[in-house]
Amino acid sequence: MRVLIAKSSGFCRGVQHAVDTAMSAPAENTYILGELIHNPNVLAQIAGRGIKTVENVSEVPDGATLIFRSHGVGQAVYEECGRRGIKVIDCTCSFVKRIQDIVHDLSDTDKTIVIVGNAAHPEVVGLNGWCGGRAVVIDSPESPEIASLADKNVAIVSQTTFSEEKFDKIIKNIEKVCKKTVEIFKTICYTTKERQREAAQLAERCDAMIVLGGMNSSNTQKLYEICKSRCDRVFRLACADEFQPETIKNFKNVGIVSGASTPLAQTQEVLFKMDNNTEVKATNEMEEVVAQMDNGQSKLKRGQLVTAIISSATDEGVAVLLPFFKKEILLEKDEIDCEEYKAEDYASKVGEEIEVMVVSAANPVKLSQKIIKQIKEEEGKIAAIEAGEEFDVTCTGFNKGGLTAAMGTYAVFVPAKEIRMGYVKELDKYVGKKLRLKALEIKKSDRKKEIIASQRVILEEEKAARDAAKAEKEAEFFANIHVGDVVEGKVERVTNFGAFVSVNGFDCLAHISDLSWSGVKNVTDVLEIGKKYEFKVLKIDEENKKVSIGYKQLQPQPWDLVAEKYAEGDVVHGKVVRIVPFGAFVEIENGVDGLVHVSQISHEWLENPTSVLTIGEEIDAKILVLDPANKKMTLSIKALLPEPEVTKVRTRRDDEKSDRPRNRKPRQARDDREEGEFREWTEGGIGGASIAEMLQNKNDN
Numbered sequence: 001m002r003v004l005i006a007k008s009s010g011f012c013r014g015v016q017h018a019v020d021t022a023m024s025a026p027a028e029n030t031y032i033l034g035e036l037i038h039n040p041n042v043l044a045q046i047a048g049r050g051i052k053t054v055e056n057v058s059e060v061p062d063g064a065t066l067i068f069r070s071h072g073v074g075q076a077v078y079e080e081c082g083r084r085g086i087k088v089i090d091c092t093c094s095f096v097k098r099i100q101d102i103v104h105d106l107s108d109t110d111k112t113i114v115i116v117g118n119a120a121h122p123e124v125v126g127l128n129g130w131c132g133g134r135a136v137v138i139d140s141p142e143s144p145e146i147a148s149l150a151d152k153n154v155a156i157v158s159q160t161t162f163s164e165e166k167f168d169k170i171i172k173n174i175e176k177v178c179k180k181t182v183e184i185f186k187t188i189c190y191t192t193k194e195r196q197r198e199a200a201q202l203a204e205r206c207d208a209m210i211v212l213g214g215m216n217s218s219n220t221q222k223l224y225e226i227c228k229s230r231c232d233r234v235f236r237l238a239c240a241d242e243f244q245p246e247t248i249k250n251f252k253n254v255g256i257v258s259g260a261s262t263p264l265a266q267t268q269e270v271l272f273k274m275d276n277n278t279e280v281k282a283t284n285e286m287e288e289v290v291a292q293m294d295n296g297q298s299k300l301k302r303g304q305l306v307t308a309i310i311s312s313a314t315d316e317g318v319a320v321l322l323p324f325f326k327k328e329i330l331l332e333k334d335e336i337d338c339e340e341y342k343a344e345d346y347a348s349k350v351g352e353e354i355e356v357m358v359v360s361a362a363n364p365v366k367l368s369q370k371i372i373k374q375i376k377e378e379e380g381k382i383a384a385i386e387a388g389e390e391f392d393v394t395c396t397g398f399n400k401g402g403l404t405a406a407m408g409t410y411a412v413f414v415p416a417k418e419i420r421m422g423y424v425k426e427l428d429k430y431v432g433k434k435l436r437l438k439a440l441e442i443k444k445s446d447r448k449k450e451i452i453a454s455q456r457v458i459l460e461e462e463k464a465a466r467d468a469a470k471a472e473k474e475a476e477f478f479a480n481i482h483v484g485d486v487v488e489g490k491v492e493r494v495t496n497f498g499a500f501v502s503v504n505g506f507d508c509l510a511h512i513s514d515l516s517w518s519g520v521k522n523v524t525d526v527l528e529i530g531k532k533y534e535f536k537v538l539k540i541d542e543e544n545k546k547v548s549i550g551y552k553q554l555q556p557q558p559w560d561l562v563a564e565k566y567a568e569g570d571v572v573h574g575k576v577v578r579i580v581p582f583g584a585f586v587e588i589e590n591g592v593d594g595l596v597h598v599s600q601i602s603h604e605w606l607e608n609p610t611s612v613l614t615i616g617e618e619i620d621a622k623i624l625v626l627d628p629a630n631k632k633m634t635l636s637i638k639a640l641l642p643e644p645e646v647t648k649v650r651t652r653r654d655d656e657k658s659d660r661p662r663n664r665k666p667r668q669a670r671d672d673r674e675e676g677e678f679r680e681w682t683e684g685g686i687g688g689a690s691i692a693e694m695l696q697n698k699n700d701n
Helices: 014-023 038-050 077-086 094-106 122-128 143-148 164-177 190-205 217-226 264-273 293-299 343-347 371-386 458-478 560-567 652-657 667-671 691-700
Strands: 002-005 030-033 052-054 065-068 087-090 110-117 135-139 154-158 180-184 207-210 234-237 253-258 279-282 304-316 317-321 329-334 352-359 366-368 391-394 397-401 402-407 411-414 434-444 449-454 484-496 498-503 506-511 532-541 547-551 571-580 583-589 592-597 619-625 630-634
Touching: 002 264, 014 038, 014 065, 014 094, 014 371, 038 052, 077 087, 087 371, 094 122, 094 154, 110 164, 135 143, 135 253, 143 164, 154 164, 164 180, 164 190, 180 630, 190 207, 190 217, 190 253, 190 560, 207 217, 207 264, 217 234, 217 253, 253 264, 264 304, 304 343, 317 352, 329 366, 352 371, 366 371, 366 571, 371 434, 411 434, 449 458, 458 506, 484 506, 498 532, 498 547, 506 532, 560 592, 571 592, 592 619
Parallel strands: 002 253, 002 279, 030 052, 030 065, 065 087, 110 135, 110 154, 154 180, 207 234, 207 253, 411 449, 506 547, 592 630
Antiparallel strands: 304 317, 304 352, 317 329, 352 366, 391 434, 397 402, 402 411, 434 449, 484 498, 484 532, 498 506, 532 547, 571 583, 571 619, 583 592, 619 630
8 A cells, every 4th residue: 555645734834823822822811712723632732731712702801811813803803802901912824814904905995895715714704804794705606695796896805725626616607797897816825725736636646535634624624525526535534543544454545635723743643553564655746745754853953843642651751753753762751841750650641742842853863841841931922022012131232233132042132222212322331231122023043033122112102101191180180170279289399489289190389479478588488398288279371281379378468367466555576677768667577567657766856767776676666556457557666765854945035045047937938838848747646657658658759
């Protein structure tokens, strides 16, 4: 018997990426939306890690992690995850993403979108979700929906795993019916096409075909249909366990094809179940897929992850079978990921799959399971970083272009312009400091793994968030504050012109002139930093974000309390604060002044009050008149002085005896003197004018 194996065996690239992600992502609070791949064994391994599979986003808790499988999802799913804070690890196949973009772009045009595929398939459901569910889904050349396209402009895409042969027939029928434009996007995945082409070639040459893959796998079903149409004997197997060697022992040529969700190890197991003398060859039209099984190590590379099957266990370690290896390879006990190795524990696991890493591809091949955990955790973190998660590293160096660091096996580079918001001149100052970063680009190759990252984007995002929060807070503040309101505020800082007071988190200015009725030189004479006071809102300037508040406006004015403190006839103590020709002003307390008229300073005639009083001098005086309503207080110093004992009165006779001639003016002339030429002095007149009146009279003169 000759066995021919299709070249395109094992996982496709999209499925491999999804499986690797699910096997390496942190399992805690992580979910998968829908069945990741159509393979029970792989799904069991993923479930064994503690990752749950759900059918709807509503089953995922807010803030959890959700893995999207390679089939992709609709736009609404992304939006719901965003609203609920669900972190997405997107494993959508790159080919599917391309179709999603096409459908989304077409949704804004007048064209009717046609999706060729199975309407119930997750990929098709997801594609339809990028055009609001308005697409026409067609899965057969005889579909009645084709007739409805006659008078419409049509744009056609296809499910990536759809039969190419069937797709071509559907297109021809649409073109026959449609009278307007028909735009065709050939979106069947090239790997799907290749698998289908290989399946057709093998089925035409072989007496029997084995189609290996999950029973609910769409692409595997297409392979089965292709083989069935070209070969009479086709065996459909969900997994290698279902294979019975006796079913094919009488056939000369047997072909094996597998679906995109079928791991290569499944094909390997089928081969191991065949007779050891079976000749395994590749088809002539394809590159050799399976070399002679003893040459399998030529396909291995250092660092490669390989799925192995446990074949036996000894005290030295576990013997495993690798794909395309006829002999067993020893996985030494020191390289097994377990707390304590016991051969009997692994003897019960014979036939199970385990993942190992190739430490050395030379002969003999060396494997390790222990280092996989670390690398898987790293790759899980890389997947999260790739999805936009923030990470931090410590800067270890710099070059002319920026800063350098490392995270596990990945080099990290931060360009100079991405360090902060602004130019950075001295890069050396960042060495040894922690950097908060987001990935701009992740490069992976056999030679180098590198993350190009930015700290600036984080700082800009945080600034934008702060500005938005501040704007929202300010809008709320100005919507709820009005001139005349009494508000409570905390004194945050003072200047020589006033105090900045926090009112509901907003800085308001209390000018020094609005702190006290009597005036102050220093803000701290009235307000204490850190303390809360009540203030009155005086002015609001929303456009310039300014609010003026006053403290004195809520305090009583000094004259309001004078009637309670003083009465006419009281003797008060004060300080001379100003002297004018008609008297002196005496400060009784802050904001309360009294006038001592020149006639009330002394019993003697005074040409000028300065001959007796000086500014700053403290004196006692008696209150003669008190008028709080008009803020007037008249004082007398003379009233507290003893009366003179003798007062000499000049007589006419004395005048006649005087040698000095008397040049008296007529009475009328004396009465006609300018008012400004004499000063009123009457014993009873006490000049009860207020300060304002005195100043007004002076200005009028």
